[in-house]
Amino acid sequence: MHTFIVIWLGQLVSTVGSYMTSFALTLWAWEITGSATALALVGFFSQLPRVFVILFSGVIVDCLNRKHLMILADAIAVLSSVFILILYFIHALQIWHLYLIGAINSSFGQMQQLAYTTSLTLLVPPQQYTRVSSMGSALNYGPAIFAPALAGSLYPVIGLGGVLLIDILTFFAAFATLIAVQIPQPIQKTMQKDDRICLKTICQDILFSFQYVFKQANLRMLLLFTSAFWMMHDLGEAIYVPMILARTDGSAAVLASASVAAGMGGVTGAVVVSVWGGTKRRIRGLLNGMIGAGISKTMFGLGRIPAVWVTAQTCSSLNFPLLSSSEDALWFANVTPEIQGRVFAASTLILQGCSAIATLIAELLADRVFEPMMQSNSQVADLFGPIVGTGAGAGIALLYILTSIGLLSVGISGYRIPQLWALEKTD
Numbered sequence: 001m002h003t004f005i006v007i008w009l010g011q012l013v014s015t016v017g018s019y020m021t022s023f024a025l026t027l028w029a030w031e032i033t034g035s036a037t038a039l040a041l042v043g044f045f046s047q048l049p050r051v052f053v054i055l056f057s058g059v060i061v062d063c064l065n066r067k068h069l070m071i072l073a074d075a076i077a078v079l080s081s082v083f084i085l086i087l088y089f090i091h092a093l094q095i096w097h098l099y100l101i102g103a104i105n106s107s108f109g110q111m112q113q114l115a116y117t118t119s120l121t122l123l124v125p126p127q128q129y130t131r132v133s134s135m136g137s138a139l140n141y142g143p144a145i146f147a148p149a150l151a152g153s154l155y156p157v158i159g160l161g162g163v164l165l166i167d168i169l170t171f172f173a174a175f176a177t178l179i180a181v182q183i184p185q186p187i188q189k190t191m192q193k194d195d196r197i198c199l200k201t202i203c204q205d206i207l208f209s210f211q212y213v214f215k216q217a218n219l220r221m222l223l224l225f226t227s228a229f230w231m232m233h234d235l236g237e238a239i240y241v242p243m244i245l246a247r248t249d250g251s252a253a254v255l256a257s258a259s260v261a262a263g264m265g266g267v268t269g270a271v272v273v274s275v276w277g278g279t280k281r282r283i284r285g286l287l288n289g290m291i292g293a294g295i296s297k298t299m300f301g302l303g304r305i306p307a308v309w310v311t312a313q314t315c316s317s318l319n320f321p322l323l324s325s326s327e328d329a330l331w332f333a334n335v336t337p338e339i340q341g342r343v344f345a346a347s348t349l350i351l352q353g354c355s356a357i358a359t360l361i362a363e364l365l366a367d368r369v370f371e372p373m374m375q376s377n378s379q380v381a382d383l384f385g386p387i388v389g390t391g392a393g394a395g396i397a398l399l400y401i402l403t404s405i406g407l408l409s410v411g412i413s414g415y416r417i418p419q420l421w422a423l424e425k426t427d
Helices: 002-033 036-063 066-089 095-123 126-180 196-200 202-214 217-238 240-247 252-276 282-302 306-334 337-374 379-388 394-416 418-426
Strands: none
Touching (some): 002 066, 066 095, 095 306, 126 306, 202 217, 202 337, 217 394, 282 306, 282 418, 337 394, 379 394
């Protein structure tokens, strides 16, 4: 676990800076546009390139040095922040710059994430899979405790430029830890041949990864089932920030408090799973996490005041470390390390495609359908008005509630799908 923990600590520091920048850029984008669609497009253009990059990233990760790939991705992230900083200081930064930089940054970030994930099975023993995956969840939730509060308090004082400078400094922690450790590489036939073999066989490798998943009924069902859940989740996640900002007149403090609550819940859940090790049957942890998240997010959508949002967000985030670590452990246990890069890339491609579609349609539904509908004299407004209100953000809240009920439904349905439970037999 030593090498893993060193890498994990470096990424934790770097992620704090990245979260601060993301929060500050969200505030900046809302200030100049006031549009939910504009914010969603930042997420969409960050997701779209992943759909294409993931086709080749699996082969690249399986053929090249994974440590070098992670260092390269961090270098691109630093350059992206520097570029935004320069544009900001010369007063040339525009919203479309965030679309472009987000696309470039996420492309390399995709390879970094895949290189990191596929290295876990070579760094730790099988009994630690759920534990290290839950610690990975802490990388997402831990910085959410401090980063929004720091960014929210510093943004009015030092502005976007100051936050970006902090972000750039934190990347050195990631560089230092990656350079200091040795990351094992899988031994494969393709890695012993001329590197040109990887280029000649790239199409076959991509085809193999999809065939491997879809020819096995259990893995195919796991992929389709989790795709349904994450598509509903990402649809709701895309309208989460606009919903809070619309209902609080753009309050950075309320948005930060909700983000901190998410971080507190996520870190608590990650610590519990790290100590506990997760459920004996991982599929049970996956399904229970989905159900818990669906219930909590439904309550979040029904809320209209910060107290309800903070409580519901904390409860929601408690479920995701168990959910995600159980899902990862099922994949780790059913796919050998030598082909994990390609197979995980194939599954991620499906998930990213669903996420990109969800992100794009979410804001179109929010801005053009649900918001106008709930602020009109329609029968739908009369029916749901007593539940979500009819003012700004009410339509977005209604859409968010519907996506949350979808999460709950997916989780419950999993108890009736035998292929999911059969995954444990190969564990």
